[in-house]
Amino acid sequence: MNTVNHQFRLATRPVGAVKRSDFTYASEPVRALADGEVLVQNLYVSLDPAMRGWLNASEDSYMPPVAIGEVMRAIAVGRVTASKHPNFAVGDHVVGLMGVQEYAISSGQGLNKVNPALAPLPLFLSVLGMTGLTAYFGLFDVGQPKAGDTVVVSGAAGAVGAVVGQLAKAHGARVIGIAGGADKCRYLVEELGFDAAIDYKQEDVAAALKTHAPKGVDVFFDNVGGDILDIVLGRLAHGARVVICGAISQYNNTSAIKGPSNYLQLMVKRATMRGVMVADYYPRAMEAMSAMAPLLAAGKLKSREDIVPGLENFPVTFLKLFDGSNNGKLVLQVAA
């Protein structure tokens, strides 16, 4: 085979925000498949906040860090172009950890087939993929909202946050989103049906929360950490549940992460703070999908993808997650 595979490999561990020079844009010929292997051409690569964490040397994470010289880890959806694996045939569409590259060779482990007739392919990276599972189980399994509860979501216009808010709304909760910028806030209320949105770039979040959540916050789904987490901890209702899904405001820190100095409110309000890790819920994926599919079909669960073409744009596109300039689920289009 003479197919060339372009790929981003980690050159140095980034300090603070990722820079172009932290990666090498390499290419290598696609090698021949061994028995049991499958060759996938990546079509869309998912860009997720968690990828920033995979670049740190810490031993304390849920996955080993991406090694220096290794292809940058990422989830992608692609098409099988060659197969020596009994479960995968040429033309199958699959999703898995295939990396920031044009082609991936897989043993089939962790590779899942998807049906492109059901939905546009990028949706398998968003609401019908990891994003949807994270939102669904983080909200229902960890957050446990009841009808009538006040649910607050930070990073509400982000991929996970937007799904969380819509699911909570469909469940009968009162939903308040925190997002950056008037456009995003308008989108949350007018298009996604949130009850209220707070623009943290323009508004006093504590004051706005007092207005929109006068009885306190029953469930807080946090994607951002930092000051926003502290402010919402100061407005918890009795028995509140705080879902820790991420801390995008802190991932590019060059000093220590800012811990929530209001954490003693967990004691005052008899509240619970718990983390969610999507990998724990893979065995229950069907449960989430069968609950979300009817909402999708009914237009009660909308998904917006921000699709940027060109593998070569990976480093600069990835940064959009951290300055909040993405509009919805950020996806890199690698091939058509």
Place this chain on the structure above:
Amino acid sequence: MNTVNHQFRLATRPVGAVKRSDFTYASEPVRALADGEVLVQNLYVSLDPAMRGWLNASEDSYMPPVAIGEVMRAIAVGRVTASKHPNFAVGDHVVGLMGVQEYAISSGQGLNKVNPALAPLPLFLSVLGMTGLTAYFGLFDVGQPKAGDTVVVSGAAGAVGAVVGQLAKAHGARVIGIAGGADKCRYLVEELGFDAAIDYKQEDVAAALKTHAPKGVDVFFDNVGGDILDIVLGRLAHGARVVICGAISQYNNTSAIKGPSNYLQLMVKRATMRGVMVADYYPRAMEAMSAMAPLLAAGKLKSREDIVPGLENFPVTFLKLFDGSNNGKLVLQVAA
């Protein structure tokens, strides 16, 4: 009546550690009782870390702050010396929020009789009182240890910590205490039967935890907050439970409380952080007492009280909680 009641009243809100000048040492004659009231002579006054929190102006706490000019709030055990209340007779012993003073007049609300034949009176302020309830329900209801679990307790030689460790041990857990000083550590291991103790003043706590909890920490019962909390968060086992009972290292801060910058380990380790408030468990007090009484009788639950005589010594004695110089449950003896 000509009885004089000496009392400590709040003069100014303390900044940082409490000073003598934050209080006035006042006296007033004990007034005549109205119908339904009871007069109690305080014998022992409980000195608890939570009292520091009651001195702050914050609206966000579980109780209103002590007002300027008000008698300092405290739990005490005393003897009824006069009664116009049908449920209390002269000579009864009672426990309740009677304040840092020699005499208290009560409507009977929140006042509970205790039987001095069952145990020395100071025990009703420690293991047979609030301290015991906090330890019991914080450990079992919030921490939920299983036999074989590794349980870590900070402030382990303190009133609550010592009870938590012994209860966990009796429950079949492996128990590690964190305390300040070789004497306290020896006490935990040799007298209370802890499996190990870490002297945070002398040892590298992170390294010692790695040694003593090689499989990670299943339950962390935290009384101190600050750096210790961060270190233990970095050693959690999968599915760990972190019980937030207090943060004595932070109560005298003049700047913001240090939040746990390692809180994202809740996500990595699928762990839960939850607060405990003893007031929630008053209705279940008998459950705790009936479980702890046989342990006390069997010598498996030891209690140590640090009894300091003299109401007038309140401010300086209270400070012992914060420099760790108390040995066991700190109690002020007001009368014999």
